[in-house]
Amino acid sequence: xxxxxxxxxxxxxxxxxxxxxxxxxxxxxxxxxxxxxxxxxxxxxxxxxxxxxxxxxxxxxxxxxxxxxxxxxxxxxxxxxxxxxxxxxxxxxxxxxxxxxxxxxxxxxxxxxxxxxxxxxxxxxxxxxxxxxxxxxxxxxxxxxxxxxxxxxxxxxxxxxxxxxxxxxxxxxxxxxxxxxxxxxxxxxxxxxxxxxxxxxxxxxxxxxxxxxxxxxxxxxxxxxxxxxxxxxxxxxxxxxxxxxxxxxxxxxxxxxxxxxxx
Amino acid sequence: xxxxxxxxxxxxxxxxxxxxxxxxxxxxxxxxxxxxxxxxxxxxxxxxxxxxxxxxxxxxxxxxxxxxxxxxxxxxxxxxxxxxxxxxxxxxxxxxxxxxxxxxxxxxxxxxxxxxxxxxxx
Numbered sequence: 001x002x003x004x005x006x007x008x009x010x011x012x013x014x015x016x017x018x019x020x021x022x023x024x025x026x027x028x029x030x031x032x033x034x035x036x037x038x039x040x041x042x043x044x045x046x047x048x049x050x051x052x053x054x055x056x057x058x059x060x061x062x063x064x065x066x067x068x069x070x071x072x073x074x075x076x077x078x079x080x081x082x083x084x085x086x087x088x089x090x091x092x093x094x095x096x097x098x099x100x101x102x103x104x105x106x107x108x109x110x111x112x113x114x115x116x117x118x119x120x121x122x123x124x125x126x127x128x129x130x131x132x133x134x135x136x137x138x139x140x141x142x143x144x145x146x147x148x149x150x151x152x153x154x155x156x157x158x159x160x161x162x163x164x165x166x167x168x169x170x171x172x173x174x175x176x177x178x179x180x181x182x183x184x185x186x187x188x189x190x191x192x193x194x195x196x197x198x199x200x201x202x203x204x205x206x207x208x209x210x211x212x213x214x215x216x217x218x219x220x221x222x223x224x225x226x227x228x229x230x231x232x233x234x235x236x237x238x239x240x241x242x243x244x245x246x247x248x249x250x251x252x253x254x255x256x257x258x259x260x261x262x263x
Numbered sequence: 264x265x266x267x268x269x270x271x272x273x274x275x276x277x278x279x280x281x282x283x284x285x286x287x288x289x290x291x292x293x294x295x296x297x298x299x300x301x302x303x304x305x306x307x308x309x310x311x312x313x314x315x316x317x318x319x320x321x322x323x324x325x326x327x328x329x330x331x332x333x334x335x336x337x338x339x340x341x342x343x344x345x346x347x348x349x350x351x352x353x354x355x356x357x358x359x360x361x362x363x364x365x366x367x368x369x370x371x372x373x374x375x376x377x378x379x380x381x382x383x384x385x
Contacts (some may be wrong), residue, residue, distance in 0.1 A: 029299060156299070184320075185318075185320065186318075222350060223346075223349075223353070224353050225369065237349060241349065248349065
């Protein structure tokens with residue numbers, strides 16, 4: 001089964017036809033962003049990861065859409081979008097919730113509240129995580145910090161904030177080389193295999209697709225290697241520690257085992 | 264003190280008997296640093312580089328000392344959680360891991376004397 005992805009919507013007509021096609025029970029997660037707003041890059045990654053933990057079902061239970069708030073200004077007006085990033089949750093044409101800002105836990109909490117927790121998706125053949133290159137001379141319009149403590153220091157702070165959110169994007173977060181369906185390293189592949197065997201629900205991030213995260217996470221985690229496994233925002237360690245903990249502690253990661261879903 | 268020196272000498276590869284340079288500078292450095300800092304009762308260093316030499320990530324690499332599997336038994340690990348123990352070892356080998364052509368991957372088993380005996384089923 002394939003996993004959900006964050007679907008970009010490029011026109012008002014497209015948005016209307018996509019949402020009209022959804023069954024009334026389906027939850028639509030609508031993400032408004034603007035290309036010039038720094039925090040949106042982070043939210044993009046968070047939502048892509050979150051989407052990947054939900055399997056595509058027939059009929060669809062949940063769908064994730066991404067809209068450029070400025071380009072689709074009529075849609076933005078309909079939803080009264082005054083700031084980005086904004087995530088609107090809608091069912092049967094009615095707005096049930098909205099989350100502003102970049103708090104990953106808050107977004108996930110809202111989605112799980114309305115759609116139930118994820119069905120899995122660790123077999124996904126997803127597009128690699130967003131590549132965020134260091135912006136050349138980008139206007140950080142969303143940055144309210146007035147002091148001039150240097151562009152580099154500021155970028156690192158933004159990256160740290162972004163990482164702090166990323167590690168909480170799922171209860172069990174795997175930072176690996178490659179993706180679960182195409183691991184690029186033997187240790188990452190073994191990790192995926194162990195998690196799959198024990199039916200543990202997890203989100204993943206391909207560090208080969210984003211060098212900022214790859215280097216930043218080494219510092220952030222104070223851990224020089226990948227894969228890295230985070231549980232509820234805390235670093236557990238790498239493959240060795242995962243194996244050791246699973247061998248020694250029968251309850252390790254038990255709360256995160258996928259329960260079979262009722263149809 | 265004497266015992267620790269003797270332990271190190273016994274474990275050194277016989278290549279050191281010759282007057283030529285060591286063929287395993289990385290492994291030697293690892294052994295020396297870990298022994299000095301952690302006074303292990305057992306230290307096994309396995310060089311698995313040949314298992315990964317053909318992997319894409321190793322393209323262009325000339326080093327034969329890139330991937331290691333290390334088993335350390337030491338009471339320096341007592342009352343420390345696994346991540347903390349691994350970090351102790353990473354800290355010791357920070358330079359070797361950061362250098363170009365240095366250690367690329369490190370598998371670690373970090374146990375105290377008691378834990379190791381327990382695992383061995385005593």
